[in-house]
Every structure is written in structure tokens, then in C-alpha cells.
Amino acid sequence: KYPSFGNLAPRDIASRAAKQVCDEGRGVGESGLGVYLDFSDAIRRLGEEKIRERYGNLFAIYHEITNEDAYKTPMRIYPAVHYTMGGLWVDYNLMSNLPGLFVLGEANFSDHGANRLGASALMQGLGDGYFVLPATISNYLATQKPDQRPKTDHGAFRDSEDQLRGSIQRMLAMKGKRTPASFHKQLGKILWDHCGMARTAGGLKKALELLPALREEYAVNLNVTGGAMELNQALEQAGRVGDFIELAELMCLDALTREESCGGHFREEFQEEGECKRDDEKFAHVAAWEFAGVGKTPVRNVEPLVYEEIKMATRSYK
Ligand SMILES: Cc1cc2nc3c(=O)[nH]c(=O)nc-3n(C[C@H](O)[C@H](O)[C@H](O)COP(=O)(O)OP(=O)(O)OC[C@H]3O[C@@H](n4cnc5c(N)ncnc54)[C@H](O)[C@@H]3O)c2cc1C
Numbered sequence: 001k002y003p004s005f006g007n008l009a010p011r012d013i014a015s016r017a018a019k020q021v022c023d024e025g026r027g028v029g030e031s032g033l034g035v036y037l038d039f040s041d042a043i044r045r046l047g048e049e050k051i052r053e054r055y056g057n058l059f060a061i062y063h064e065i066t067n068e069d070a071y072k073t074p075m076r077i078y079p080a081v082h083y084t085m086g087g088l089w090v091d092y093n094l095m096s097n098l099p100g101l102f103v104l105g106e107a108n109f110s111d112h113g114a115n116r117l118g119a120s121a122l123m124q125g126l127g128d129g130y131f132v133l134p135a136t137i138s139n140y141l142a143t144q145k146p147d148q149r150p151k152t153d154h155g156a157f158r159d160s161e162d163q164l165r166g167s168i169q170r171m172l173a174m175k176g177k178r179t180p181a182s183f184h185k186q187l188g189k190i191l192w193d194h195c196g197m198a199r200t201a202g203g204l205k206k207a208l209e210l211l212p213a214l215r216e217e218y219a220v221n222l223n224v225t226g227g228a229m230e231l232n233q234a235l236e237q238a239g240r241v242g243d244f245i246e247l248a249e250l251m252c253l254d255a256l257t258r259e260e261s262c263g264g265h266f267r268e269e270f271q272e273e274g275e276c277k278r279d280d281e282k283f284a285h286v287a288a289w290e291f292a293g294v295g296k297t298p299v300r301n302v303e304p305l306v307y308e309e310i311k312m313a314t315r316s317y318k
Contacts, residue, residue: 002317005317006042007037007039010114011116011117012114012264012266013317015079015197016197016198017035018035018078019196019198021035022078033078034076034077034078035077036074036075036076036077037070037074037075037077038075039070039071039075040074043071051071059075062075081188081191081192081196083106083116083121084106085110085116085264086109086110087103087106087107087109087110088109089108089288090103090108093136093139094108095140100140100144102133102136102137102140104125104129104133105124106124106125109286112124112263113264114263114264114315116264167239168235168239169228171222171224171238171239172227174221174222174223174224176221176222177221177223178217178221178223179222179223180222180237180241183214183217183218183222184241184244187214187241187248190207190211191207191248191251194206194207194252195251198268199255199266199268200267200269201267201269204255205256207248208249208256211245215245215249218241218242224238250289250298253289253297254289254300255267257300258287259283260276260283261276261277261278275315275317276314278314280312284305285302285303285304286302286303286305287300287301288300288302288303
């Protein structure tokens with residue numbers, strides 16, 4: 001798509017293009033889920049030693065997995081989800097809307113764009129953990145008095161504990177036919193197909209039909225082995241998958257509502273020569289969804305984006 005960039009085309013565009021050709025049945029390898037990353041030009045230009053110096057560990061891992069020598073044959077690659085953009089809303093001090101609950105790293109709503117450059121996720125975790133939180137948590141704690149700490153006999157604590165015990169017992173007693181892992185896998189496939197690197201209104205609406213159906217089946221057909229009073233990873237996964245299904249519905253609703261392409265959110269209907277087509281009039285804001293209760297549509301709060309030092313611009317690699 002961008003010949004002058006060779007193997008260095010922007011990450012979102014390269015990944016989307018790789019998935020697209022595989023979806024069209026033009027993928028390589030046994031599974032058909034692969035495209036070639038060809039280093040031959042780079043090796044000719046820079047020499048094998050230079051490439052070994054830069055990417056040697058990658059080539060070694062690849063050899064370990066495939067028994068193929070990527071210095072001689074092109075590497076087969078395929079995109080994989082390895083980051084969640086968006087997360088819990090936090091203020092400037094990284095405190096969530098629950099006073100005293102701070103959120104850092106990948107779990108907060110963070111600030112990565114379409115290309116999410118290499119290592120920016122880890123840098124965010126380090127930045128939050130080393131530089132922001134030591135100051136902001138101390139600030140918060142300085143306002144707290146020891147005798148103000150909530151006690152575990154507080155009504156809200158007891159309610160949460162009862163709720164959690166109830167849900168654990170329900171999951172263990174269900175004895176359905178499907179493992180937590182099988183629900184997890186199906187959930188991942190729905191998101192990969194309909195709320196992944198490229199989205200459409202039709203696909204998102206389809207996901208919003210499939211997800212409630214999955215949630216309903218999860219509530220009656222789950223099989224969790226083991227017990228509640230031992231280290232039980234199946235039970236752990238079952239709880240998380242329940243949360244993930246809820247979050248997945250919210251992600252699809254958010255993606256459907258945002259009728260533009262922006263950053264990592266690429267809506268096929270809104271593009272200009274393969275690049276994101278933003279609608280700043282309607283969407284130059286962060287959407288922070290608020291839980292409104294079980295079975296109720298969440299509330300969409302809006303925080304305008306204010307640019308003081310730099311101007312908003314449109315990315316173009318043309
Ligand atoms: C395959 C892959 C490749 C990646 N490559 C890169 C890269 O090249 N560059 C880059 O910058 N980023 C990369 N990332 C992203 C980066 O690794 C993550 O964004 C980052 O590690 C997140 O750090 P974190 O501390 O926020 O969360 P995590 O590392 O996810 O830590 C959260 C911790 O909380 C624990 N936990 C969860 N629930 C509970 C609970 N109820 N009680 C107690 N503990 C709990 C978990 O076990 C985990 O240890 C990659 C990710 C993946 C998966």
C-alpha cells in the first residue's frame with residue numbers, strides 16, 4: 001500500500017492489509033493465516049550481519065517455532081491483539097471516579113493513537129508507576145485520617161462480598177457443557193471479526209446480537225471444575241470471561257456510536273484513501289461510559305479534547 005515505506009508501513013495499515021488478504025483467502029502457509037515479511041531487500045542493502053544485529057533474537061525465535069531460516073525464506077506473519085486501547089476513566093492524577101482507586105498502565109484509558117509505536121505501552125506503565133503515582137497517591141493519602149478508613153463490616157463491603165460469593169457458587173453449581181476457555185475463545189473471535197482493526201456498522205450490529213446471546217448462554221451452560229477454596233484457575237477465568245463479555249458489549253456500542261475513524265478505531269465507512277476520516281465537529285471528545293445498572297444502557301459522558309500546545313492534524317503517509 002505504501003511501497004516507499006517497504007516493511008516499515010504504519011503498523012495499523014500493515015496489520016489491516018494482512019488480515020484483509022487472509023480474509024480474501026490469499027493468505028500463505030498451512031492455515032492461510034499469514035503474509036510474508038520479506039527481508040531480502042534489506043539484507044541485500046544492509047548485509048545479513050546488520051540485520052542479525054538488529055533483529056537476531058526475533059529471527060532466532062522464529063526459527064525455534066517454525067524451523068525456517070528467515071534470512072533465506074520470507075517470514076510468515078499475522079497480526080495479533082496485544083493491547084487494549086481505552087480503559088477506566090481517570091483524572092489528571094490517575095484517580096478513577098471512585099475516590100482512592102488509582103488506575104495505571106494498560107488498565108486506564110491511556111492515550112495511544114492508531115500506530116501505537118513500539119514500547120509505548122510499557123513506557124506508559126513506567127511513566128505512570130515511576131513518576132505520576134508516587135506523587136498523586138501520597139497527596140491523596142495525606143488527606144485521609146486513619147480512623148476514616150472504611151471497615152469490612154460496612155454494608156457496601158458485605159453486599160459486594162455476598163454478591164461475589166453468590167456468583168462463585170452459581171458458576172460452580174451450574175455444571176453446564178462448556179468450559180470458560182471455550183466462551184473466552186468465542187468471545188475473542190466475535191471481537192476479532194467485528195470490533196477489531198476494521199469495523200463497520202453492520203459488523204458491530206451483528207456483534208451486538210451475538211454478544212448478548214453469548215452472555216445468556218454463559219449464564220446457563222458454563223462448566224467450572226474444582227472448588228472455591230483452592231487455587232482454581234478455571235474459576236478465575238470464568239469470572240474474568242463474564243466481565244469481558246460485559247466490556248465487549250460496551251466496546252461495540254462505543255465503536256458503533258463513534259461514526260468516524262480516529263486513532264485505532266477504523267470504521268470502513270469513514271476513510272480517505274485508506275486513512276482515518278475524522279469528524280471533529282461531532283467527535284473531538286473522549287467518550288466516558290458510565291455504568292447505569294445491570295441490563296440498562298450505559299450513559300455516554302463526553303469530555304472535549306483541548307489542544308493547547310499543538311494543533312490537531314490529519315495523518316497522511318502519501
Ligand atoms: C504478545 C504481546 C506483545 C506485546 N508487545 C509489546 C511491545 O513490544 N511493546 C510495548 O510497549 N508493549 C507491548 N505489549 C503490551 C504491554 O506488554 C502491556 O500493555 C503492559 O505489559 C501492561 O502492563 P500493566 O502493568 O498495565 O498490566 P499487566 O502487565 O497486564 O499487569 C496486570 C497484573 O494484574 C494481575 N491481576 C489481574 N487481576 C487481578 C486480581 N483480581 N487480583 C490481583 N492481581 C490481578 C495480573 O495477573 C497481572 O500480573 C505487548 C503485549 C502482548 C500481550
